[in-house]
Amino acid sequence: MRALRLDDEPIVTYDEPEPAPNPDEALIALRLAGICQTDQELARGYAGFRGIMGHEFGGELLTDAGPWQAGQRVVGEINITCGQCDFCLAGIPGHCRQRAVLGIHSYPGAFADRLRLPVRNLHAVPDAIPDEVAVFTEPFAAALQVLEMAAIHPAHRVFLIGAGKLGLLAAQVLRRTGCDLAIIARQSRPIELLRRWGISWLDAREEGWLKAVYRRSAHVVIDCTGNAEGFATALELVRPRGTIVLKSTYAGLPQIDLSRVAVDEVSVVGSRCGPFEAALRIIPEVDVQSMIERIYPLDEALTAFEHATHRGVLKVLLRP
């Protein structure tokens, strides 16, 4: 079958062996897959992954599996867990000590004609949700996770820094809370979408965008930048006893002002994968289809991958 593999660099192969599901796993035909920032970091060496890439997907069952029949459209949670370690038993299986992660860690990914995944990872996609929406389930769940990790109230002032693909999903999640929200953006395309959605933004390319009244004003700041400068801005904006939610990984070990965190009694909270059931319930009420930059056939996966690396480019998808 066809697949986009990461060896020393990403390559498209046409003779990848077919997946051989374990007894608890389903065999899934890909319908649509999404390229994520994490995929690009993996290609640059993050986490040392080798194998078929891809963790954002919607597919269709090739055989009956669990409660569903062949042909059922599904999406899948990306953590493959042991179900037996202390973290699994403590109700945080996403942190399983033995976990593999679809297309990220010790488990072949979704950029292929077919893939396997444990049946318990799967969620049925309702008929009303088209493939072009379902493929956003995984990143939209990750955006929802912001609300799992920080209580955001209607009276709160909230800034989100970094209007990339995940940032735009989180912006739509945050706007639903009714909070006093502004997105700090640097690219024209995302700003265009925010304008259309009626979500406030600040253009960080403009001199003096960080006005004095914004400093130490925010109850919650979400950092979607993944760089030290973004975190430093978050520390400027958050008020004492406020919360900074980290919504991405950072290159290397950034230098950060931990003394400010201590003295201002700020909470810095990490956030990772989110709830799929909730994502499937809410995703019809937000606009993900406007975030599709382009859909490439799987044969052109390398071109798609290159396209997705450009700043300000929205979601690039792969179709078999």
Added chain:
Amino acid sequence: MRALRLDDEPIVTYDEPEPAPNPDEALIALRLAGICQTDQELARGYAGFRGIMGHEFGGELLTDAGPWQAGQRVVGEINITCGQCDFCLAGIPGHCRQRAVLGIHSYPGAFADRLRLPVRNLHAVPDAIPDEVAVFTEPFAAALQVLEMAAIHPAHRVFLIGAGKLGLLAAQVLRRTGCDLAIIARQSRPIELLRRWGISWLDAREEGWLKAVYRRSAHVVIDCTGNAEGFATALELVRPRGTIVLKSTYAGLPQIDLSRVAVDEVSVVGSRCGPFEAALRIIPEVDVQSMIERIYPLDEALTAFEHATHRGVLKVLLRP
């Protein structure tokens, strides 16, 4: 009067002008003052402070003030607040936008024969609490603040890193919760005290002290080290969704593994000044007097200050 001033360096002066209290302030005669790690950082240039040093003290009113008569023994909260800004009105006056801080920021400190402080900052010291205990009220309140910033349950595994003066107070606070506690220490004197108090410790000078079973095991880790290495150890010990409480400031901008914070969904929570009323209620039930290294007369404040800089030295006090 006599005072220990920080000019370009700490100096003892004998002709410091007497304090001139504002109408809302009390005039206080010093009975005993404590030298804190923060005082040493101020002497090295932290926060750019100039003036009379000292923020840990117990004293006695020289005139009637508020509900009390002259002669009443008092301790005092160190933040001098405006009472009118958004943070004061939000119930977090310790973060007042216009705050001064006793002996730390824009307000003369307590290492002097006499000092002034707003009456509303004062707390009466019960007769049962001797001066040698009352002088620990401010740092003990700061240690209690760990419990204000993180919920610590009896079933939790908790590590505290850094058994300095604040660490030893926090250790006594934490042991009262009944949690599964171990203190990570590097000096013989604190270890001796922990042994006497029946609090478990790990000697970080020993090769291999960080056993595999400790990694990612702790619900809560308190970092009292103020250095990047301490924080890195905290990240090794904390479990996913666990909490790291920062209990000190850090020199410069330490490099930290923010990706680990994000991926493990860790909470990093700052912690600063604490509740005086609670401190005065609880302090008779812990052992602070064993933590007194030596009491110097105010005239020998420079010798005392130098003595306090040595590692492993416990609390050095000044008496007028």
